Amino acid sequence: MTSDADLCRVWLEALRDERLVAELGSIYADIESQVLDREPVCTASGRCCHFERFGHRLYVTGLEAAYALDRRPKSRSAECAQIQNASDAGTCPFQVGRLCGIHPVRPAGCRVFFCDDSAALWVNALAEVACDRIKAVHDRFEIEYRYMEWRAMLGMFAQTGVATEPKLPVVFEPADPFVPLSVRREGPSSGG
Numbered sequence: 313m314t315s316d317a318d319l320c321r322v323w324l325e326a327l328r329d330e331r332l333v334a335e336l337g338s339i340y341a342d343i344e345s346q347v348l349d350r351e352p353v354c355t356a357s358g359r360c361c362h363f364e365r366f367g368h369r370l371y372v373t374g375l376e377a378a379y380a381l382d383r384r385p386k387s388r389s390a391e392c393a394q395i396q397n398a399s400d401a402g403t404c405p406f407q408v409g410r411l412c413g414i415h416p417v418r419p420a421g422c423r424v425f426f427c428d429d430s431a432a433l434w435v436n437a438l439a440e441v442a443c444d445r446i447k448a449v450h451d452r453f454e455i456e457y458r459y460m461e462w463r464a465m466l467g468m469f470a471q472t473g474v475a476t477e478p479k480l481p482v483v484f485e486p487a488d489p490f491v492p493l494s495v496r497r498e499g500p501s502s503g504g
């Protein structure tokens with residue numbers, strides 16, 4: 313049976329395959345495009361990243377977690393203590409104030425979650441399709457599939473030390489990681 317550490321390495325190594333990375337990127341881009349078309353209301357309150365307060369859980373696959381960890385801005389740490397502290401506080405370890413510190417590489421579940429009730433129906437459908445497509449990537453590239461709660465998955469990487477090992481070559485380093493969560497923000501001074 314594959315150990316947790318080996319499994320984390322398998323997911324990270326899988327990112328060396330540009331076709332796999334392109335497929336994941338394409339799924340994220342499709343989500344982005346459909347969300348932009350629908351324009352759900354988002355005030356960038358950051359409440360949705362406070363899991364306990366908002367009462368929801370974010371689930372990710374192993375490849376998604378590896379993708380986010382491998383391509384996160386170098387300044388965004390993923391140490392055990394940080395993840396544990398966030399878990400204790402009920403938040404995401406990558407939340408910075410009200411914003412997402414890994415916005416460009418955040419998992420699909422973050423991309424389809426809005427507190428705008430009117431978005432619930434189409435967002436659920438979009439999330440289902442995205443989940444199926446990501447599972448299909450795991451299957452097609454014969455990469456073991458696990459679907460776990462976000463902080464538990466991050467904890468698995470951190471516990472095994474894999475997330476803190478020297479990273480694969482960074483192919484993406486966002487110039488400004490502090491991008492608001494919003495798609496369309498309300499208010500006169502919120503901008504676009």
Ligand code: SF4
Nearest residue numbers: 361404406407412422
């Ligand atoms: S990864 Fe970003 S968007 Fe997702 S829960 Fe964490 S802070 Fe929020």
